[in-house]
Amino acid sequence: MARRDLVPTIRTNPLLSDKSKNPKPPTTTPGIQSHLNDHESEKQKMSHDELDHHNPAVRPLTGAALPLSAGRGHLMKGDRHISTDDIGLNRQILGTHAPDHEDLDVKPILSIIEDILLRGKSLETVHGDQVPAHSESYEEKSFRNAYHDSEMVKMLAYPITKITNEIICKCGAGGEAHSVAIGLLETLSNYGWDAKAVITFAAFSVSYGEFWLVENLRVMNPLARDIAALKDIPETMEQKEEMNKKFQAIVNLLRAVLNVTHIIIKFKELPTQYVNRDSPEMKTATVHIPTAVYWIIRGILACASVLLNLIGSGHEFITSTAESWELLSLASKLSHMSEHLQDQLNKLNDFIDRQYQKREFDDMVNAFKASHIDNMKILKMIIRAGENQMPIFDGTRRINERLEVLRMTYVLLLVSDLDLPHEELNILHMIYNQQSTRHQYEVLWLPIVDHAMSMDPTQERQFLDLRSSMPWYSVDHPSLVNPVAIRYAREIWNFNHMPMLVVLDPQGRVANVNALPMMWIWASVAFPFTKERELGLWRESTWDMELLADTIDPRIQEWIKDDKTICLYGGEDIEWIRRFTTTMRNIATTLRVPLEMIYVGKSNPKDKVRRCHEIIDREKLSHIFPLKDFYDYVWYFWVRLASMWNSKIQHGMTVETDKIMQEIFTMLTYDGSEQGWAVFSKGIYNMTKGKGDILLTVLDNFRQWQEKVDHPDKFVPVLDAEISGVHLEHHCNRLILPGQTGYIPERVVCSECGRTMDKYVMYRCCTD
Template sequence: MAGTVEQQQRMQLIKGERHLFSSSDDAIVMKQILATHAPDGREVEVRPILNLVEDILRRATPTAVMVPQAHELELVEDKAQKYEVTSMLEALAYPIHRISSEITYKCSGGGEAHATALALFQTLSTYTWDAKLVLTLAAFAVTYGGFWLSAQIYTVNPLAKSIAQLKQLPDILEQTDVLKPRFDAINNLIKAMLDVTKCIIEFKELPTEYIPLDSPDINLAMAHIPTAVYWIVRSVLACASQIIALIGLGHEYMSSTTEAWELSSLAHKVANIHGHHDKKISRFYQTLVRLFETIHLDNMKILKALIYSKDDLPLIEGTTKKRVRVDVLRRKIVLLFITDLDITPEELFVLIQIYNDTHQGKVERHYEIVWLPIINLHVSLLPSKETTFDQLSSVMPWYSLQHPALLDKAVVKYIRDVWHFDKKPILVVLDPQGKVVCPNALHMMWIWGSLAFPFTSAREEALWKEETWRLELLIDEIDPTIVEWAREGRHICLYGGEDIDWIRQFTTTMKHITQETRIPIEMVYVGKSNRKEKNKKIISIIAAEKLSSYWEEPAMIWFFWVRIESMWHSKRQHGHTVDTDQIMQEVTQMLSFDGSDEGWAVFSRGLMEIVKSSAKKLLDCLNEFDGWKGNIELVGFVRALENALAPYWTHEHCTRLILPGETGVIKEEVVCAECKKPMDQFVLYRCCNE
């Protein structure tokens, strides 16, 4: 009899939900909650705590109710160390423990749900709304994580096994079929709670110095926050009650589906709160779509929709660093430079050079660049990132956004979904009426610089029609000295790779050939893409042993390869293939050279004569120099080498083409195991016929 009474008391906390779901008078409830709110001015950095909470709940929440084997256990990354919040967590450890104990006590002893929530709000009275929310979630994560930690490792850890036996976890986990609806409901509710919490945190993180707090939209959002916090606290109590009630209540409780329904109803209410927020984003998103489909007299509607229009001065002018209105861009060609905060120094350096060369000494510019930085909406802009943003903005000679938060969530979604931004920088071109005339002009900017103005897709196609495969296309303005050599009709050899033994053999062989033929050949080492440190080591050896000339500046090597890669992307965007386009064929072969472990070389005389080869074939051919040197007087060195290489071509090959790209399969960020930074994603094309 006593057990039945105790069980009824424990169930009361969950069953008490029905009263509020049937009542329409939420105003009375919220009046009581608001009466407890008396913040003392303390600010809690909630984002790092939320990251920890989300990590715990993600790892604890089962996709299926089952016990993993020992080999399935994974190492947990130390989030506290990552975000440098150890000292803050020390200060909050006791409040979190106290709230966790209070939740456990209230949920174990029974009681009406609203009264329990009200008591919790009284305990949290001195904290801000976002802090109340995150501390409550942290307290729940301790209980929930502890429950599932024991469940996950009790078969492989003796201590966990003893604790699990006291809690009767083996009996609980044997009831997989019965428990599935309940845990599905808990999982759904946890997801809804986290979604709404992130929205509240994102709102709290908006920079108040840039966004007016007296605007109607801000006031409306602030009025909804206490209600959202209240229902998440109620949801936490319901989830905690489910977990605590599982311990020792037996099969009668497990077989009940009523509580699963209660959780589903609560999840529905919390999801509705999040849905309201999402609907606002969706409406704004559709507005953007319609705006870009409409013909306008100028670009103001488009730009003010993209850039936070309620801030009168949302942009920073590049030269004076003063805040200015969007109107300064009226009826101009605008290039939106869209990146994250991890721009490489080489990218920024080269783009600044192109921009300055175009605008040097000119009062009226042909176009304007505006930097739109995209940040991860689920990670706060930590002080280190704020510093990075300020540093980047300070060196940019063009316009930049005053703060990343001035990009609305719907705008970021549009940029990702429609313009396909994903980590790699893009340069979206808007004509004076705000129409997108090129979804990404960065490729033509790298290839032709300001010559590509007005940076339309039609201009890009026209430039390709004028191009031929020649040394000047490869080098352009990267090294004016080499271009001058070519115009003088000199023999030039560009070579690369990272096999220093092959480099020694190749350069030594070439010295013997130049001495014998008395034909001076300017040899320049141009490195390998994405191998900055390796390039430095090889260049130091080349310099010490005086093997050849080289590019010492990393930006030159980077730009050489990024231009070739841009040629490939540009040609591909216009439908050109290896079968139908010679430049596409040559560019693809250059990229395959870079993707291999071998060396390679390109020989040229003047602007038009050009031949290239991979390491082994080239060295084999050069070693047989005596057999074909007689042709040099007839056709010249480059043509003689080209003819001599022909017999070395075979069907046997193994070619690799490695390009930055998105496969569409792995969407989440992959972190380097060594430095913990996000890894770049590449697509590997491979053809082996050996």
């Protein structure tokens, strides 16, 4: 039996000179960087725990990485004989490469390696008893067995065994690290770079796993105990805290090796239809992979060399300072390589994503141009859904449906973000419910949300609240909207925050890129919402109370049927409103004119309009819209006028030649002034209008023209003549067009004097 005193108490490190009493850190061999900078040197001085903390990208392993069950070995010699020229090293590395197995899928082997590293310490000591630390589920067993049965594992079993023996042999003989690494690369010359790294890693993992089989079973299995005794392996479980400290540097290095290996494999998995291996982008990104594989092998050899020293050391194994520096240096180098390669991989993924998005976008553009038998292809390109998924929500029946429920029907895509104005939603809701022709089409809400940013709980709640308030169909979740469709909406349909209603016909063709103006003006009567239908409706239209306000309030329809005189008035000067309404009621009573007045406020109604509503209601000055929804009704009245203006402009009509445009222009200039105004109508066709100062002048002179009204039907014509007879010396008409109305004409003439109006850009912020 060998005597204990024949075994040296403390091992010497071949990296150090025998004459050196105070060992210094070994010189780091050049790789991607020729030498460690000051920052790296500081990292080398950190404790093992600090290094682990500063490398969060490295995946943690459960349990400490512990020594190989190989023969007694020596730490390999350092790199004192290697040139510091990176180019020379790279040339030497590339000189070993003559691949004929570029396309091997080594992921099954890497999965087994990770499993070995994770399960190496599969038993924990609890009060001296060995108990399983983890019980495999059926899914885990099936998943692992699939890798074990892989043809790739069987095919590479021999080279893995060969490299295992070569590592043990050359490390045990104290070979020079660089020479051994180059030798392994030459042995693996016919494999791709990812396979070289994985085969070498697997070879190390075999010995690593064998050690832990012995270590975990030595307490309960006599055979394992005998093998451990012959190898004189320290009883690490009894010295757990001390041994963990000794091998933490090995754990950090193995983590770095694993991380870099994963990144190298990810390069190989990139889709070649978007970036092939010979493309400039790929060559630039992968130029450092050969060097990274070299340093992976160097890291594995360093771990194997240090761990081989454990065999036969019993309780006396001590890691030297030089060994610790070597492991820390390699871990730091691989960590920096990992960051660099990950950065290059991210750039490639961004490039691929742009290429993919471009191809998908081009496909969508071509699909919208092509002819289809139905609308399913277009809808499925817009909404991403699985084969059995129900991606749309029926707001009326409160159930999910398949896209097929929209097959061969007109689909109105309500495109908006989550800040959908409540007034637009409420009015669209009203139109959707009241029209008998609605069955000819379906509305589908398409929520536009940036997919690059995940929705927070507030946005999720906002989406669900909006969806629940809609009686039509909605996409079940914004994530189902294809990002390419979002880009298409922004670039082709010019979606920019403001809601739009895109009409798809039964074959998926775009019949109208935004039918909201038509919906506001004519509601569902405008179906199928094409430009031809819009032009036809204008040809049928005349300027009357039905066009101006028929759909705003059902009371207006009743007043028209009852042949009453109707007055719409607006503004936000409450004193003018009091004087005007009181005077008009007195005149109507005197002339026995059946008069109904209703206040329509101003566009973009603020607090002043709300206060006017409240005062008018409290003092019974006239009719008003319901106080609860007054904002929606006022908004609806003015957005219809703006939509009429925009529609006429798009069809090439002008104020000079189109009667309706002249009237719309006048109404919009009334809204842009600071005065009150009023429009009067008897029946449908007899109409007149006037601004506040002119109206009050005419009304104050009532005694002069009242005798002309010998019948209630003559009131509006006489009033029109009196208003037309008032000519002010000066006038100032302002036409304010909301920014979202669409096309802004370059030239507009004044309806009062015929001169070209000056054009200004106005920015307004009203906080009344």
